[in-house]
Amino acid sequence: xAVVTAVIATIAPTGGRAPAIWCGVVATVMVALVSAExxxxxxxxxxxxxxxxxxxAALLQDLRRQEAATIRLAEQHLPAAVARLQEGxxxxxxxxxxxxxxxxxxxxxQAAHQALLRSVVEAVQAEESMRDSAQRGVVNIARRVQAxxxxxxxxxxxxxxRHGQEPAFFADLLxxxxxxxxxxxxxxxxxxxxxxxxxxxxSKAVPLYSVLRGAMSRILDYQRVELHTVAEVAxxxxxxxxxxxxxxxxxxxxxxxxxxxxxxxxxxxEVHMGIAIEVEDGGVGLSEEARSRAEGMLKExxxxxxxxxxxxSPRLGLAVVGRLAQAYDFKVALPPSVYGGVRAVLTVPxxxxxxxxxxxRAHGIGASSGPRPADRPAAAQGxxxxxxxxxxxxxxxxxxxxxxxxxxxxxxxxxxxxxxxxAPVRADDRTGEETPAEAERTASGxxxxxxxxxxxxxxxxxxxRPGPAExxxxxxxxxxxxxxxxxxxxxxxxxxAPPRANSDTSDKGx
Amino acid sequence: MSTSxxxxxxxxxxxxxxxxxGRADSTEQADLDLVTLIVSRxxxxxxxxxxxxxxxxxxxxPVSVAEISAHLTLPxxxxxxxxxxxxxxxxxxxxxxxxSRPDIAxxxxxxxxxxxx
Numbered sequence: 075x076a077v078v079t080a081v082i083a084t085i086a087p088t089g090g091r092a093p094a095i096w097c098g099v100v101a102t103v104m105v106a107l108v109s110a111e112x113x114x115x116x117x118x119x120x121x122x123x124x125x126x127x128x129x130x131a132a133l134l135q136d137l138r139r140q141e142a143a144t145i146r147l148a149e150q151h152l153p154a155a156v157a158r159l160q161e162g163x164x165x166x167x168x169x170x171x172x173x174x175x176x177x178x179x180x181x182x183x184q185a186a187h188q189a190l191l192r193s194v195v196e197a198v199q200a201e202e203s204m205r206d207s208a209q210r211g212v213v214n215i216a217r218r219v220q221a222x223x224x225x226x227x228x229x230x231x232x233x234x235x236r237h238g239q240e241p242a243f244f245a246d247l248l249x250x251x252x253x254x255x256x257x258x259x260x261x262x263x264x265x266x267x268x269x270x271x272x273x274x275x276x277s278k279a280v281p282l283y284s285v286l287r288g289a290m291s292r293i294l295d296y297q298r299v300e301l302h303t304v305a306e307v308a309x310x311x312x313x314x315x316x317x318x319x320x321x322x323x324x325x326x327x328x329x330x331x332x333x334x335x336x337x338x339x340x341x342x343x344e345v346h347m348g349i350a351i352e353v354e355d356g357g358v359g360l361s362e363e364a365r366s367r368a369e370g371m372l373k374e375x376x377x378x379x380x381x382x383x384x385x386x387s388p389r390l391g392l393a394v395v396g397r398l399a400q401a402y403d404f405k406v407a408l409p410p411s412v413y414g415g416v417r418a419v420l421t422v423p424x425x426x427x428x429x430x431x432x433x434x435r436a437h438g439i440g441a442s443s444g445p446r447p448a449d450r451p452a453a454a455q456g457x458x459x460x461x462x463x464x465x466x467x468x469x470x471x472x473x474x475x476x477x478x479x480x481x482x483x484x485x486x487x488x489x490x491x492x493x494x495x496x497a498p499v500r501a502d503d504r505t506g507e508e509t510p511a512e513a514e515r516t517a518s519g520x521x522x523x524x525x526x527x528x529x530x531x532x533x534x535x536x537x538x539r540p541g542p543a544e545x546x547x548x549x550x551x552x553x554x555x556x557x558x559x560x561x562x563x564x565x566x567x568x569x570x571a572p573p574r575a576n577s578d579t580s581d582k583g584x
Numbered sequence: 585m586s587t588s589x590x591x592x593x594x595x596x597x598x599x600x601x602x603x604x605x606g607r608a609d610s611t612e613q614a615d616l617d618l619v620t621l622i623v624s625r626x627x628x629x630x631x632x633x634x635x636x637x638x639x640x641x642x643x644x645x646p647v648s649v650a651e652i653s654a655h656l657t658l659p660x661x662x663x664x665x666x667x668x669x670x671x672x673x674x675x676x677x678x679x680x681x682x683x684s685r686p687d688i689a690x691x692x693x694x695x696x697x698x699x700x701x
Contacts, residue, residue, distance in 0.1 A: 234600055238660045244659065248608050285597060287598035291601070296606070
């Protein structure tokens, strides 16, 4: 514009030059102003645009944060809260610890999230407590059944002892006993599924052999179970009942799902981890699919069983085994069987085993399944008769109160039930004993006579007891001392006093 | 003795029918009564049922069925089932003491005689 003005100024006539120049100048200034303004506006627009861009970015970021928070709520917080509730935490605790994490959100959405969380937690809580109370109810009933069954089993055993000489009675009692054991197992299963311990507790270690036969006792077809080699170990008291129950369920499965004529094989061998107990049947076996399904069932059961999931025809067995395995660290596997049947291997970890000679002498079974060396001093069979033999010696040899006192430590079983005059003295001297050994008591707490006592007790007290030394160190020889006792009674003159009597009283000091 | 009694109070996990394999009566076939004396003919082998091993140990010298029953704290019927197994295998021998079977006719005659006095 300035150039145009200059050209006009040069070519225009002199008279019109000044206005033209003015016009040109004005126009130039106007154009300059306009363009300056345009540039300014352009800059402002750019600034605004940038500002909007940043604002949009911020909004988008907010949106993304909210979206992330929602996803986090749905994918992490809610499942975590539900899981913790299911583990038994209180709803308030769960809410507090879960909600404190979303700082980035606006207060409203935070509140909304909180409300959502709260309602979900409350719903879950309500369902959990309902299920809990259902489970407790089930366990409670199972416990009552268990108590009755246990009482029944004890009574039956007493009856079996009482009517042991009448085979017809005895056979019936055995059948009843078996039926009771089956009921007991069912009650145990229900208790386990309700999340409780199975049945009774054992205070002492029990030999594995007894445990395996205990498991056999609880299934219908126990006659088909063939017990093979059994490692000579004992199971610690706490694990006895769970192990018996788990094995009973495995045996039950094995005998139930195999042809009725076939045998079920039960073996227990020592392995590196502890003891592997194998249950193998001669049935048709499982297809690979069925096998993996069963193993899946075991795994599921480890995670916890819902009583509601058991369905119409519950297959309790594997669920119970899985649950027990999880609680007591057993390993259960269903490896393919060589014989085509189903094989289940339950491994008991070393921590649940003890090699100590088993204390359970019930039925004279003793510590091991195999024979015991005859010269082992504390052999279960040897101990009773030897003690009994020694017990009588001091009385006849030196009937002074001292002798009674010395003997008292060893023979308090007999003296606790003695009714003659010296009983109180001896009873006083028994203070050091851990438990008075008159363990045979009736239900009413009264001491009960031992079976053998009526024959031996009075006779031994009055008659000289000939030569206990010969039998004292032998193992049981129960007939020998009886025979000697009789010959001693019938002899005109008692034989020489027992040679071991003096040493007996001296080495048996308190 | 005291320890074994306490164990017995607690009881073992196995029931009697498992020990006998479900059988309850073999008295007739084995011809055993309470006073039949049993003596073992061999030492228990490894791996046999613990009760059988216990019987073989107890019967190293002749013992009556009733005494075995008391020693193992098992009812007589269980013992006679187990003994029937052992007898069948020839692992124990049974002897019925002659003196335990008095002549009933003689006793009756004596009673009659006494009453006639």
